[in-house]
Amino acid sequence: MDTPISFGTDGWRATLDEFTSPRVQIVGQAVADYLREVEDRAGDTVAVSYDARETSRGFAEDLCRVLAANGFDVLIPERDTPTPILAWTITDRDLAGGLMITASHNPPEYNGVKFIPSDGAPALPEVTDEIMSRLAEPDPLSEDEHGVVREQDFVAPYEEHVFDLVKSDLSDLTVVYDAMHGSGRGVTDKLLEDAGASVERLHCEQDAEFGGTSPEPDPDHLQELISAVEDGAADLGIANDGDADRLAIVTPERGYLDENLFFAALYDYLLEDDSGPAIRTVSTTFLIDRIAEAHGEEVHETPVGFKWVAQAIEKHDALVGGEESGGFTIRGHVREKDGVLMALFAAAIAKERPFDERVDDLLAEFGEIHQNKISLDCPDAEKQRVLSDLETELPDEVAGKDVEDVVTKDGFKILLEDGSWLLVRPSGTEPKMRVYAEGDSETRVSELLTAGEKLVEPLI
Template sequence: MDTDAITFGTDGWRAPLEEFTVPRVRAVGQAVATYLTDTGDERPVAVGYDARERSAEFAEELADVLCANGFDVVLPERDRPTPVFAYGIVDRTLAGALVITASHNPPEYNGVKFIPSDGAPALPSVTDAIADRLAEPHAASSGERGTLRTADFVSPHAEHVLELVDSDRVETDLTVAYDAMHGSGRATTDALLERAGVAVDRLRCESDPTFGGTAPEPAPENLEPLIDHVQSHEADLGIANDGDADRLAIVTPKRGYLDENLFFAALYDYLLEQASGPVIRTVSTTQLLDRIADAHGETAYEVPVGFKWVAQGMADHEALVGGEESGGFTIDGHVREKDGVLMALIATAMHAEEPLDDRVDRLLATHGSIRQDKRSVACPDEQKAAVLSALEAEIPDAIAGGTIADVNTADGFKLTRDDGSWLLLRPSGTEPVLRVYAEAADTTLVQTLLDAGEELVRDVRN
């Protein structure tokens, strides 16, 4: 069996279904079983899965391999959000969880991720150790097969979240439109909101492994029905989850789709009303957070893209909140894994206290306007290292007419100009593309910076 096709990126291994085969999935299961055995962890393992057509089948294959290696396995009763398994690890004192999910990728993809015993994303030291152990499955030397049982992962997570977020802050006359995008958030996120006393209008909450013919990615172009529903005043707020509900998008009456950077800024501002602490953001996330932190005598810490680095930063700095511009967030007191179910409840509580549009307007008036956008440039995985190496030799002294004041190489190349605007060039960890990000005070400059970034990439590839 060819295990070279199994590569662990930013958030596990994802691949088209023609590559994501049963033998390879079983090899990942064996690698995790061997890793846990070698580290002396004999506790049970959770195996979860998302709403994709073959996800339950792949989960059963993983469970079979783990049981053959002597591990007891706990399965959910159906597809459920990835974050409920992350919380379940800590709640049930498990060795970890394997989750079959390709998150926001199109339906012809699937994936698998391992979440260790702390409920936070696996760091490279763990995923590298697992990759080193990829092999065809074998039975435990003792010959004792583990047990397999199903359990409710949703209720304990809901109880914890309702304690963490004071549900009294959520007004019962609020109507939230929830779009599950046919993913695993259905009957989980919407059920949580109803438990908090909110009226919920459900959109795309039926099971559909094709996700209606599109990727379950809560981007503006995929959320037009939700945007129309909110802006026609049929609901006070709109919330969407991605395919495995670890991320969310927000829709407001005034703005329609609310930029995730602006939501993150509003979230930090809201949490600072109740507590104190620094914020962890990725290099691709808005520096508006830095301004808010400075105004409160706090610190914003910048980490590479990938929620594993956000989680590590939260542990290192005892942060109040951590997140990334792609819509993944978590807060102090919860597991250090992005959780779109938790955040749906917090977003609702925020909106009940002060309309999100008003809070964002206030923050921008106080701390200055920001605009951000990004593009993707096709680049095969095997060419990424060469392109980045070439870029290192081509970093200019100025870009788009502005002098570069700082170059950050923590994750690709982040070029910050003397006016505070910036351009970031980095490789995607999940797709064969280079990401080009820019932030500035106005949309025109953002697009100019993105054009300059794309030109830089083209120059070094030619």
């Protein structure tokens, strides 16, 4: 069937001229057929949730109708709900799976849908391939075989669970929380308050246009939060993206905190009372490796994409898993990145001692790390050719340092003799090649990115 539906790194996302009700129903039918034919879950219960976009509830209801018409009972929340809460609900209630209507951090003119299997972890390619192979127009059963759709509260049971994981009393802690008008509003801020924190709220009103920008928690979009923390008396600033599966942290001294440094602080904090390896993507800092080594632990590296992190967490019984784009989870929780849970952990870390103090101590012990990345325009159809050409052009030296090794888990990660590295990989969501670099100073990172651009750009 000729259709623009295509499941990429994290489901199917498209602008609303392509992301339409008939096509969403086609996805719903494919999921129903997959659950019936591959998972043998015919007649079981499925959850459907949605983010804060204007069109999301309607698309979610489209999915509910298709699934119910295929004999599945369906649970749907009364209001938009963070993606990680849907994932946890699936595992908590032993559901057959779930569907989330969200375009995450994309602008308002986008929407999307992702399938979450019964284990609550991101769907692996073999699952999404099976769903893609079943794309078809809705094919309802006879009416007497239809399931029922029920509204239920997903948040209250989740709240009880996360307070079992984060037992810190947040009294006397002041947090500024920026929901970016997304699904974290009324959820993350409420949990922080319920744990005892004083919470100052930014952009916690529902706005389907996200204030005229994208709900992407990067420094450019968080200037108001940064100013509120740097100019006020808050101990910490926290922001979630549109569907609250990622977070950003703002500290009084550093302002926007590099997500790699948050990962390091989180792992360091967890290792105070627990043990276990860490999982990180190829684009995430080696600082995690240094912390692990100091505690006699291991680090396992994966390609970019939380589905690979989730798979490795299970394989290695990891204490924590994360990626430099702000997605993290821990052992004992669902294997999906969770910006709500991480907000509570960030506050607990800050309550124990100031975030900046902990990060300062880590960098003093393990060495300075700096990281940045650039993107180079590259049509999707050209990405594999560029990688093939790059393989024959890999240098023996980059920015004045010899190449010690090349890791090929995801693109080419060039490891240099001074401990710095350069990574070139294709974006899984945009027509771009990504170039990442890590070194012991901003100057070194700039040199590496310049060298990477000169290496890759002629090949595009």
